[in-house]
Amino acid sequence: MIETGIPKLDGYLHGGVPEGRSLVYYTYPGVAGDVFGMQTICHATSNGRLGVYVASSTDPQMIRDQFSEFGWATENYDGRFIVVDAFSWLIGADSQERYVVSDPEDINSLTQCIKKVMEEMSEPGIIVFESLSTIMDLCGESETLDALEEWSQYAMLYDHALVYNFTAWPYSEETLLHVKENVCNSVISVGGITGDVVFGQYFGVLKVDWADLARKSTLFKVLKPGGIRAYIPKILVTGPFDAGKSTFVHALSNRAVSVDRLGTTIALDHGHVDRKGFAADIFGTPGQERFDPIVKLLSGEAMGIFLLLDSTNTADFERGKRMLEITKSFGLPVVIVANKQDLAEALTPEEIRRELDMPADVRIMPAVAATGEGVFEAFETLVERVMEVD
Amino acid sequence: MAYNLGIPKLDDLIGEIRGGTNIMMIGPPMSGKEDLINIIAYRGLADRDAAVIVSTREPGNNVLEWFERRNLNIAMDRIGIVDCVTRTLGFAAPDTENIKMASSPVDLTGIGVKISQFFEHFWMEMQLRETRLCINSLSTILMYSNLQTVFRFLHVFTGRIKAANALGVYVIEEGMHDAQTIVTLKQLFDGMIEIRGGEDGYQIRVVGLTPKPTPWFDYEINGVDVVLRG
Ligand SMILES: Nc1nc2c(ncn2[C@@H]2O[C@H](COP(=O)(O)OP(=O)(O)O)[C@@H](O)[C@H]2O)c(=O)[nH]1
Ligand SMILES: [Mg+2]
Numbered sequence: 001m002i003e004t005g006i007p008k009l010d011g012y013l014h015g016g017v018p019e020g021r022s023l024v025y026y027t028y029p030g031v032a033g034d035v036f037g038m039q040t041i042c043h044a045t046s047n048g049r050l051g052v053y054v055a056s057s058t059d060p061q062m063i064r065d066q067f068s069e070f071g072w073a074t075e076n077y078d079g080r081f082i083v084v085d086a087f088s089w090l091i092g093a094d095s096q097e098r099y100v101v102s103d104p105e106d107i108n109s110l111t112q113c114i115k116k117v118m119e120e121m122s123e124p125g126i127i128v129f130e131s132l133s134t135i136m137d138l139c140g141e142s143e144t145l146d147a148l149e150e151w152s153q154y155a156m157l158y159d160h161a162l163v164y165n166f167t168a169w170p171y172s173e174e175t176l177l178h179v180k181e182n183v184c185n186s187v188i189s190v191g192g193i194t195g196d197v198v199f200g201q202y203f204g205v206l207k208v209d210w211a212d213l214a215r216k217s218t219l220f221k222v223l224k225p226g227g228i229r230a231y232i233p234k235i236l237v238t239g240p241f242d243a244g245k246s247t248f249v250h251a252l253s254n255r256a257v258s259v260d261r262l263g264t265t266i267a268l269d270h271g272h273v274d275r276k277g278f279a280a281d282i283f284g285t286p287g288q289e290r291f292d293p294i295v296k297l298l299s300g301e302a303m304g305i306f307l308l309l310d311s312t313n314t315a316d317f318e319r320g321k322r323m324l325e326i327t328k329s330f331g332l333p334v335v336i337v338a339n340k341q342d343l344a345e346a347l348t349p350e351e352i353r354r355e356l357d358m359p360a361d362v363r364i365m366p367a368v369a370a371t372g373e374g375v376f377e378a379f380e381t382l383v384e385r386v387m388e389v390d
Numbered sequence: 391m392a393y394n395l396g397i398p399k400l401d402d403l404i405g406e407i408r409g410g411t412n413i414m415m416i417g418p419p420m421s422g423k424e425d426l427i428n429i430i431a432y433r434g435l436a437d438r439d440a441a442v443i444v445s446t447r448e449p450g451n452n453v454l455e456w457f458e459r460r461n462l463n464i465a466m467d468r469i470g471i472v473d474c475v476t477r478t479l480g481f482a483a484p485d486t487e488n489i490k491m492a493s494s495p496v497d498l499t500g501i502g503v504k505i506s507q508f509f510e511h512f513w514m515e516m517q518l519r520e521t522r523l524c525i526n527s528l529s530t531i532l533m534y535s536n537l538q539t540v541f542r543f544l545h546v547f548t549g550r551i552k553a554a555n556a557l558g559v560y561v562i563e564e565g566m567h568d569a570q571t572i573v574t575l576k577q578l579f580d581g582m583i584e585i586r587g588g589e590d591g592y593q594i595r596v597v598g599l600t601p602k603p604t605p606w607f608d609y610e611i612n613g614v615d616v617v618l619r620g
Contacts (some may be wrong), residue, residue, distance in 0.1 A: 027499075029546045036501055057500065058477070058493035065482035079614075088494055090534060091478055106545070131499055138538035167499040169542040193505070226484075250579030 005043025007277030014211035022162035042072035050125030071225030124159035229279035239308030241287035299327035309345035333385035396433025409555030417585025439520035446530035450489035470508030527561035
């Protein structure tokens with residue numbers, strides 16, 4: 001198995017792409033699907049695999065620079081990162097690469113080069129195509145589809161995994177269908193939530209022939225540096241006044257330059273979390289009763305909720321429960337954070353469960369927001385629950 | 391949602407251009423198309439719209455400087471430039487607030503992603519509802535990709551312009567393409583801004599946005615003012 005390194009995806013694929021198999025990132029135009037292939041090859045090579053990147057629309061040196069913008073230092077993969085240059089010829093530039101496609105507009109020339117690389121790779125590895133659609137544009141749709149079959153057979157022979165970035169431009173119906181259904185062992189659709197503009201991006205497995213199909217979609221965003229993160233656009237942090245909501249939001253938040261952001265609603269506290277392949281925007285609500293209508297408004301589109309409680313302040317527990325009712329209208333995943341555990345009078349999570357009369361399946365987690373203790377555990381628990389929901 | 395070109399007499403004749411319109415600007419080399427398309431973008435910025443400019447002929451910085459040099463009273467955070475040149479020259483320039491780098495004019499996937507990201511940014515975060523997309527020029531893109539490929543690309547993005555009620559303007563160099571290419575691409579556009587050589591200087595007219603083409607006008611460009619005569 002060769003992991004893709006895309007958060008959540010390796011789980012859906014039961015570990016990644018098996019040697020000798022193929023996968024296509026089938027991307028809708030305008031959505032940043034190209035990063036999927038990039039992340040996959042960098043993940044593989046940084047884990048000691050041999051990786052080949054077939055460049056069709058980018059200068060090979062620029063490719064290395066692009067990777068490093070994401071924090072992926074190809075020069076550290078000593079020799080395990082190989083570029084097939086199917087680009088330089090197009091702009092009449094010289095190539096420094098060992099593997100150069102002499103005429104990228106001729107599919108045979110490309111096939112020849114790819115076969116040569118496959119033969120010469122010292123061990124089974126992964127071959128990632130920067131843009132299958134560009135190859136198709138240059139060489140023709142049916143010519144390319146035929147070649148894909150040949151490449152697949154060859155890859156099987158040498159146990160290499162093949163991964164394609166493909167932009168689903170309006171090609172002929174047959175071509176699109178073929179790419180979606182026949183060409184690869186696995187198809188990952190990478191799409192955008194479109195309205196007037198594309199906002200919000202997701203991926204999901206359309207096909208996989210070595211594992212059960214997980215019919216799930218995962219929202220993602222692309223961070224630079226960082227790459228693809230499974231993304232939760234809205235997690236709400238609610239709770240009574242003084243429970244530690246603002247402190248909690250700040251303890252969780254870290255800086256990350258986001259490449260593509262979902263629009264934000266005004267909130268009193270707003271933080272962005274980036275952790276272990278997951279990113280989330282978190283919004284704190286005010287705690288006072290007079291703001292309840294605002295809390296209700298803020299809770300729209302939330303995908304998960306933290307209820308913060310001051311573990312020493314039992315008088316406010318009812319209020320906390322009430323706030324949960326205001327926000328949790330549709331059975332969203334909830335984690336209750338038993339905050340201020342550093343204080344002597346703090347009740348334990350189990351004591352709080354009894355006080356609140358909460359069923360056993362509701363997670364109540366101890367934390368000290370003031371020092372950050374327990375906040376990430378709470379985050380990971382909630383994220384896990386949010387991601388399990390379709 | 392409605393747009394003006396920022397070319398006084400022509401705007402009077404064609405009236406407001408409704409949102410979702412895609413226009414081809416075609417004319418001979420050196421006729422000032424570069425200035426004209428920037429002026430159309432500028433008109434939007436002055437109207438508090440956003441502008442996304444795809445630059446295939448010169449580095450994004452040059453385009454930005456075009457606006458800066460003219461000391462215009464516009465909010466620079468409403469300009470997004472997709473730069474298809476800098477990286478082909480071998481410069482590892484990172485994205486900036488105003489400029490996103492595509493790999494090359496071949497990289498239609500990347501160009502599409504960057505356009506979409508600017509549109510999303512202007513729509514969602516800046517809450518701007520009127521955006522102009524200016525591609526300068528399709529001719530460069532057509533040098534590296536075949537007609538069918540470019541057609542597919544434009545098919546998607548002229549569609550997005552419609553969906554977003556935006557305005558799209560696409561430059562084509564006259565004389566660089568065969569008639570078939572022009573005829574094919576024309577299908578994607580609602581109208582054309584045509585430029586031709588006149589007795590002294592150049593002439594401009596608009597076709598397709600009104601029942602009859604506008605008359606031809608001699609024109610001169612002074613800064614961001616297009617002065618029409620005739
Ligand atoms: N001892 C202790 N104090 C905390 C903790 N978290 C927050 N506080 C304090 O509790 C008070 C209220 O915190 P704040 O985050 O403003 O609460 P909010 O009203 O829910 O936003 C502040 O004085 C914080 O310093 C904690 O874990 N332990
Ligand atoms: Mg607060």
